[in-house]
Amino acid sequence: AKLTAFMAGDTKQSIQEVYGVGKTVGRRLPLVQVPTTAGTGSEVTDISVITTGVAEKKGVVGGQLYADYAVLDGDLTLSLPPKVSAATGIDAMVHAIEAYTSKFKKNVLSDVLAREALKLLSENIRLVCEDGQNREARGGMLLGSLYAGMAFANSPCAAVHALAYPIGSHFHVPHGLSNSLMLPHVLRFNRGEPKAAEMYKDLTPIVFPKEAGLKGTDVSVMADGFSQLSLDLNIPVNLGQVGIQEKDLEFLASEAMKVDRLM
DSSP states (O other): OHHHHHHTTTOOOOHHHHOEESOOOSOOOOOEEOOSSSSOOGGGOSEEEEEOSSSOEEEEEOGGGSOSEEOOOGGGGTTOOHHHHHHHHHHHHHHHHHHHHOSSSOOHHHHHHHHHHHHHHHHHHHHHHHOTTOHHHHHHHHHHHHHHHHHHHHSOOOHHHHHHHHHHHHHOOOHHHHHHHHHHHHHHHHTTSHHHHHHHHHHHHHHOHHHHHHHOSOHHHHHHHHHHHHHHTTOOOSGGGGTOOGGGHHHHHHHHTTOTTTO
């Protein structure tokens, strides 16, 4: 909707000319965004990701893609199936985690938004999967998703998303689930970076307070926590469950490295 509103405005650019960051020139049509999942936070971000062919996704990032208004109505998410609620909810949590630990543009505002997003999302994700009609929990998920969207709009996403994109485009795995599959592995890999490890320690007690109280705040606790969360919510926890084999890994890695705005 965002990119359509821009392309239908007064721009003279072709779609190929606006792929990338800060390349949009012109004014869009009026735009109101009303999310029907608690995941992308797209209603408050300046990015649009589209499938450009059989197996390729590209992003358009520009100030014109910010909506005039964003409207949150939890009732619009009441009919989401539990597995969709789980995958989109973890997607929002990935947004907040990557915004908080980003090497680029991390700032006080994005940190506050990311932490509050994770608090709301972690408190409500199990509730909406257990009882989809829980309006309070649905509202909490939507607000958490919005905060996470605002966080990564100010401090961009990174490796989890870069690795997830080719999984979605080549194997047609939903975006939120792709992120969920990649998150524990990226957390464990980044544990070797001292600055990242310290930032993850800030977030572990927010996302998994019980586990942090028992096992500490090391990033491994958060990585294990997300793996267990996926198991508890009955969504896939490894690539084999979505049809990806060991022979596909090198290709997926090379495809991920092409997402240079995130890697």
